[in-house]
Amino acid sequence: MTAESQLISGKTVRMLVRRGFKPLTFSGRRRGLSLKSLDGEFxxxxxxxxxxxxxxxxFAPVYLLLTLLVVVSSKGSAFYVQQRxxxxxxxxxCLKFRTMVENADEVLLEMMAKSPQMRQEYEDNFKLKHDPRIT
Structure with missing residues (x-):
């Protein structure tokens, strides 16, 4: 008899094999539903x-109220779409309620070009204490 090692799912399994016989092997994850997958993932x-x-x-009524408040308080869309x-x-x-003016990134660049003090504050903290872009 000889010992044969195989790496299966991060564990090393050692099997004793008779010479001349093919060892039993595991082909990894089985296809189809299993009790384990039904218990956990599903x-x-x-x-x-x-x-x-x-x-x-x-919370649908609350979301509707927030949407109306954003639309009434400032022009533009009530939602902001961000790639995640x-x-x-x-x-x-990713769909989010808009809390800043539209094109806030462009407005920030314009503000930092006009005010070196704002640029320094933003570069130090990545935010502004009195941000005029907030609606």
């Missing part, structure tokens, strides 16, 4: 979707 995903849906429905990086580094659009 139940977590189900909880995430149901909880998110219930929170959206419960998600699972497996796949980019997605």
């Amino acid at each position: 139940s977590k995903r189900l909880f995430d979707v149901l909880f998110s849906l219930s929170v959206l429905i419960l 990086v998600g699972k497996n580094y796949k980019p997605f659009a």
Whole structure:
């Protein structure tokens, strides 16, 4: 008999093999549903979707009120779309309530070009104490 080692899922498994016989091997993750995947991944995903849906429905009147307040208080869209990086580094659009004027990044560059004091404050803290872009 000889000892043969294999690396399976980060663990080294040592098997005793009779000479002349092919050792049993594991081909990695099995395809299809298993009890383990039903217990962990599926139940977590189900909880995430149901909880998110219930929170959206419960707070829908608050979101509607916030949308109306943003639209009435300043011109432009009530929402801001920001690109984020998600699972497996796949980019997605994140929808947020707008809390600054439209084109806030361009306005910041103009303000910093006009005021060296503002530029220094922003470069030191990456924010402004009295930011005029906030709506």
